[in-house]
Amino acid sequence: MIPAAFDYHCPKSLDEAVGLLARYGDGAKVLSGGMSLLPVLKLRLGSFAHLVDIGRISGLDYIKEDGGFLKIGAVTRQATLERSELIRSKCAVLADAVPLIADPLVRNRGTIGGNVANGDPGNDQPAIMLALGATFIVRGNKGERTIAANQFYTGFFTTALAPDDILTEIRIPLPPARSGGAYVKLKRKVGDFAAAAAAVQLTLDAKGAVERCAIALTNAGPTPLEAADAARSLIGKMPDDKSIAEASHLAAAKSAPSADRRGSVEYKREMARVMVARALHKAVERAGGR
Amino acid sequence: MAKHKISVTVNGSAREAEVESRLLLVHFLRETLRLTGTHIGCDTSHCGACTVLLDGEPVKSCTVLAVQADGAKVTTVEGLEQGGKLHPVQEGFTEKHGLQCGYCTPGMMMTSVALLERNKNPSEQEIRQAIAGNLCRCTGYVNIVKAVQYAAEKVR
Numbered sequence: 001m002i003p004a005a006f007d008y009h010c011p012k013s014l015d016e017a018v019g020l021l022a023r024y025g026d027g028a029k030v031l032s033g034g035m036s037l038l039p040v041l042k043l044r045l046g047s048f049a050h051l052v053d054i055g056r057i058s059g060l061d062y063i064k065e066d067g068g069f070l071k072i073g074a075v076t077r078q079a080t081l082e083r084s085e086l087i088r089s090k091c092a093v094l095a096d097a098v099p100l101i102a103d104p105l106v107r108n109r110g111t112i113g114g115n116v117a118n119g120d121p122g123n124d125q126p127a128i129m130l131a132l133g134a135t136f137i138v139r140g141n142k143g144e145r146t147i148a149a150n151q152f153y154t155g156f157f158t159t160a161l162a163p164d165d166i167l168t169e170i171r172i173p174l175p176p177a178r179s180g181g182a183y184v185k186l187k188r189k190v191g192d193f194a195a196a197a198a199a200v201q202l203t204l205d206a207k208g209a210v211e212r213c214a215i216a217l218t219n220a221g222p223t224p225l226e227a228a229d230a231a232r233s234l235i236g237k238m239p240d241d242k243s244i245a246e247a248s249h250l251a252a253a254k255s256a257p258s259a260d261r262r263g264s265v266e267y268k269r270e271m272a273r274v275m276v277a278r279a280l281h282k283a284v285e286r287a288g289g290r
Numbered sequence: 291m292a293k294h295k296i297s298v299t300v301n302g303s304a305r306e307a308e309v310e311s312r313l314l315l316v317h318f319l320r321e322t323l324r325l326t327g328t329h330i331g332c333d334t335s336h337c338g339a340c341t342v343l344l345d346g347e348p349v350k351s352c353t354v355l356a357v358q359a360d361g362a363k364v365t366t367v368e369g370l371e372q373g374g375k376l377h378p379v380q381e382g383f384t385e386k387h388g389l390q391c392g393y394c395t396p397g398m399m400m401t402s403v404a405l406l407e408r409n410k411n412p413s414e415q416e417i418r419q420a421i422a423g424n425l426c427r428c429t430g431y432v433n434i435v436k437a438v439q440y441a442a443e444k445v446r
Contacts, residue, residue, distance in 0.1 A: 008311035103423030190422040
């Protein structure tokens, strides 16, 4: 399969890239790893007259701890995250998720920036960004700005990014002591999107009760979905089988999946419940609870 | 639409060409350079038949633009044999009957070569995880795993 013709641009700096996007407007698309965009172009599900490759701009490929944040450059490849000791030790929810994304060959090209910025509710990292309370650093025509993950996903494949915006960095607040996170995903086979998946990040107080909690779902609606009521139901409670079961029911009730080859609405909602319960148990255990 | 002049080091030799933006790396290899050892399977980045090494990392060349490989080193299955001697991975696939129809084999071998570069003593599970993006519809993977284990022993 051959994509419709386009012009490829290879800017060497962010300013140059933003300038190209501003010039070509809706006709241009940012190319990062290309693992979502190139299939779209090949299948002719979409076409753009101009691709602006940000893969050769230096200084966008990093994972670092800085000022209470984990900072990840947008073009950092999934394979790099998978091998990162910093991710393993500081961000269990991401460490859980990365090996479950696509397959090893795709992870050698695919980037975290592409995964979160594409707006695909089937991608795994958007729900994780919601659970972690991440913020996105965006460079546009008028300079740099910050968008909170929970303000970013505005609709199906639609985000708060303007056509001339480039996501440059993902900033994840490092959690306090007694925190734990987990990502649990059900998929039919390697390379598939989730039938259901849940991201959890929580903090326990000195007595072991839940002090902070966030729960988000992948592929459970037109956008990645935060299950705020479910998370709130746990606050102040001991995270035992009963409270976790309650929270996972609330999260499933919030999910709005559509039926496809991965299952019916009822099945997916039930699996969302199971994924949330498992992720909560795992996160509690990692936070040192029980 | 503008054409791009690209320089790619393919199997150790510098190759230059003028390519359209939309030319895929797999078509550059197969049609421009006539290196047809790299196969096109599903053409939708699922099967891994088109796997080549791009700067040492296995990637699906049906989902990389040729212009994205400008300045890079590409290794295809044709680059494995050195001076008439098969690469240990090629030897392993021969000795352990790691193929039946052979369609997935070039991609499967490129992924295996990259695995052994990183890990000379992979467990069975590590081998199976590494080749998770390469589909084989004939062998059930048992002999492929044996072929990689054979090669691992050779390179150690």
